[in-house]
Every structure is written in C-alpha cells, then in structure tokens.
C-alpha cells in the first residue's frame with residue numbers, strides 16, 4: 001500500500017479529458033472524471049485541487065457545477081475540504097493498483113449458489129396453450145366484482161399502502177380463511193392459527209425451515225412435486241430428504257417407516273397426489289397420523305387444488321384427523337389466480353410464533369392491499385360463488401379433455417388415468433419417453449409437463465401432465481391431435 005501524506009504544493013488544473021457538453025449532467029461528468037483521476041493516480045493523495053472558481057473558469061463551467069462535484073466527492077470520501085484552506089485529495093488512500101489483478105470475472109459460486117441455480121429451472125412456467133393449467137382468463141377469471149371491490153377499497157383508502165404490518169397477515173383475512181377452511185375443508189382451527197403466506201411454495205419453505213433441525217430427515221413423496229424436492233436439494237441441503245414411494249393409495253407409510261422411521265416430518269399431498277392424481281386412502285391417512293403420533297413427527301399437508309372435485313364433495317383435509325400435528329397449506333393460486341401470490345398455513349398453536357419469526361425474517365409480511373381486497377371478497381360471499389362457478393367450468397373442461405384424448409390419441413400409444421378432481425390429468429405413455437416428447441410438444445405449441453423426472457431417480461414411469469386449460473374445445477382437440485403425431489414419431493423412444 002502506498003501511503004502518501006504529502007500535501008501538494010501546487011494546485012494546477014488537473015488533466016481530466018473532455019466533457020461531453022451535449023450529453024448534459026456536467027456536474028456528474030466532472031465528478032466521474034475527478035474520481036477516475038484519483039483512482040488512476042493522476043491526482044495523488046494529499047494533492048490540492050484548484051479552487052472551484054479557477055477550475056470552473058478553466059473548464060468553462062458554472063462555478064456551482066464544480067462545487068457540486070467537489071461536494072459529492074467529499075461525501076464519498078475521495079476529497080477533503082476545509083473552509084479557507086481549499087480542497088485536496090484525501091490523504092492515506094490506497095492507490096496501489098492490485099499487482100496480480102484477477103481476471104475480470106465473478107468469484108467462484110458457493111455450493112449454495114450452485115444449488116439455487118439448479119433449482120431455478122425446476123418449475124418452468126408453461127406457455128399459455130393447451131394443456132397448461134388454466135390461466136384465469138375469460139370465464140375462469142373472478143368476475144367484475146374483484147375489480148369493483150378493489151376500486152371501492154382504494155377509494156376508501158383501505159387498500160392503500162400503509163406502514164409495516166404483522167407477519168401473520170391481516171386479521172380480517174385470517175378470520176375469513178379460518179371460516180373457509182373450517183367449512184369447506186373440515187380443518188380444525190381458530191383465526192389465530194392462520195398465517196397468510198405468499199402461496200404454498202412459501203408455506204413449504206417455511207415448514208422445512210421451521211420444523212427440521214440440521215441433519216434431521218423428512219419424508220417426501222416419490223414421485224413428488226418439484227417445488228418440494230428442489231427445496232430440499234437447495235435450501236435444506238443439511239436436512240435429509242427421504243423419498244417415500246407412492247402407490248394407488250398414496251404415500252406408502254410402511255415403506256417410509258422402513259426407510260426412515262424417526263423422520264421429523266412428512267410432506268404429503270393427500271387430497272390429490274401430485275403428480276399422480278389420486279387421494280390418499282383412509283387407512284393410509286390413519287397410518288400416517290399413527291406414525292406421526294408415535295414418532296412425535298409433523299405432517300405437512302399440501303392441499304393445492306382440492307376445491308375441484310367433480311363428483312361428490314371434495315375430500316376432507318387430513319388436518320382434521322390430527323390438528324396438533326399437521327401444518328395445513330392452502331392457496332388462492334388455483335381458485336383465484338397464481339399472480340395474486342396469496343395462500344395460508346394453518347399451524348398448530350405451538351408453532352404460531354416460530355412461523356411468524358421465520359416469516360418476519362424472510363420477507364416481513366404479506367402485501368397489505370390485496371389481503372384487504374381478498375378478505376372483503378371472501379366476507380361478502382364472492383369466493384364461494386366463484387368456486388361454484390369454476391367447478392362447473394372445469395367439470396366441462398374435464399369432459400372436453402376426456403373426449404379429445406379418446407378421439408385423437410391412439411390408445412396403443414397412451415392412456416388417460418381416470419380422475420375426478422383437480423386441474424390436471426395424467427396421460428401415461430406406453431412407448432414414448434416423456435423427456436423426448438416434452439421438447440417436441442413445446443415446440444409444436446402443446447404445453448405439457450413430463451412425469452418421469454418427478455421420480456426420485458429422475459427416470460420413473462413415462463407420462464405427461466395435462467392441465468385443464470381454459471381453452472376452447474377445438475383448440476384442445478387440435479393439441480391432442482398434435483400430441484398424437486408426436487407420440488407416433490417418438491414411438492419406441494421409451495426403451496432407447
């Protein structure tokens with residue numbers, strides 16, 4: 001380090017290069033030129049600068065422009081100035097250029113950064129085309145009430161930005177959610193147990209963070225939702241993810257007990273297993289709760305789209321069987337729209353403070369305005385009406401999809417798994433590898449997800465997730481036809 005304490009005797013006008021007068025912002029340009037001169041050593045630590053008057057005259061600038069530049073550099077610590085004695089470059093600056101300058105590239109990425117970078121591609125947003133899960137447009141959008149209510153609240157000031165709020169979320173929304181999940185989902189809770197989240201994804205992240213200590217294991221379904229598996233592979237790498245196979249009845253509890261009997265938590269989708277689509281049987285629910293009780297473990301219930309059952313009523317939540325052990329996660333992404341980014345966690349009383357602390361440290365609290373709007377939407381009965389309307393709409397879409405697949409896709413190539421709920425269906429492929437089909441389908445304007453990568457080893461059974469899009473019947477039929485052509489082309493790729 002070169003420490004220069006000398007104070008220069010003379011204060012000549014430094015050579016600063018030309019200023020671009022057409023570009024304006026002369027004070028900024030001068031500041032930058034002086035800063036550069038100090039950095040590259042043409043102005044040395046301790047060297048006196050000309051007076052503002054003199055420099056202004058030499059550069060043909062207004063004196064105020066020079067004063068402004070000097071003041072900025074004093075504030076940044078490059079210059080010091082004392083009334084009556086002038087302005088000079090701050091002494092004791094390290095002006096030595098790094099001898100072995102590293103190449104112009106970023107430092108190496110931490111293992112954590114690399115894990116996050118891998119997670120960035122785990123859930124790709126599909127283009128708006130069949131068979132993407134419905135975008136809430138047209139008939140699937142909340143009707144004009146949403147906008148009217150928003151305008152009304154904004155006019156009253158109730159939806160306007162305010163100060164910081166509680167990490168739990170807005171009380172009227174917590175009350176509305178408690179009422180909704182109690183009646184619609186048989187969840188046992190009080191409003192105090194409801195924590196408003198930015199969707200289930202955040203609920204999963206909070207649960208993994210709060211429930212598990214380093215080194216502890218959690219059961220995760222196999223196959224399972226990439227949003228939970230990627231979470232363990234990135235943020236929770238110091239926790240162990242035990243992939244537990246799923247069969248026709250849901251998570252195989254006995255297999256879980258054999259693999260990791262003392263796991264601290266189980267993450268499950270009991271109402272509508274993701275991606276396979278079946279509900280968890282009653283005997284499995286009882287077995288899971290029995291295991292959790294015996295092991296003092298938590299169950300995290302991801303209830304992402306159970307509102308949509310097309311025959312009979314939605315299956316009741318698992319939470320009702322063991323309210324003291326289940327963290328119940330719900331979302332408004334499917335019943336309203338995903339960009340709202342609002343959901344909820346209903347947590348046992350013992351966990352409320354911990355979830356609030358984790359939420360506070362993550363992003364403080366949910367955005368205020370939309371919570372107020374949603375609470376009013378629910379309290380005035382619009383949500384219940386909207387869900388009833390969507391149920392009819394998606395029942396028709398289910399029917400359209402069944403018909404399109406039956407008429408357009410050769411049963412020797414693929415078959416649609418029967419299912420009476422949710423917003424997606426599984427199309428099992430008999431002879432094609434879903435990972436080969438996927439890019440071809442996307443390139444042909446058909447939006448699907450591959451199922452085999454959702455298995456633990458990344459090479460499970462070959463199939464496609466077909467979302468119930470809000471698209472016209474003809475479009476769905478055309479997409480099914482295109483898919484059939486691709487399946488013919490990729491025939492035998494399954495064994496390749």
Ligand SMILES: Cc1ncc(COP(=O)(O)O)c(C=O)c1O
Pocket residue numbers: 198199200201202225227269274302304330331332333338342343
């Ligand atoms: C199984 C499952 N869990 C969680 C989510 C995330 O939902 P959210 O939009 O509330 O974060 C989804 C979204 O599709 C999902 O399919």
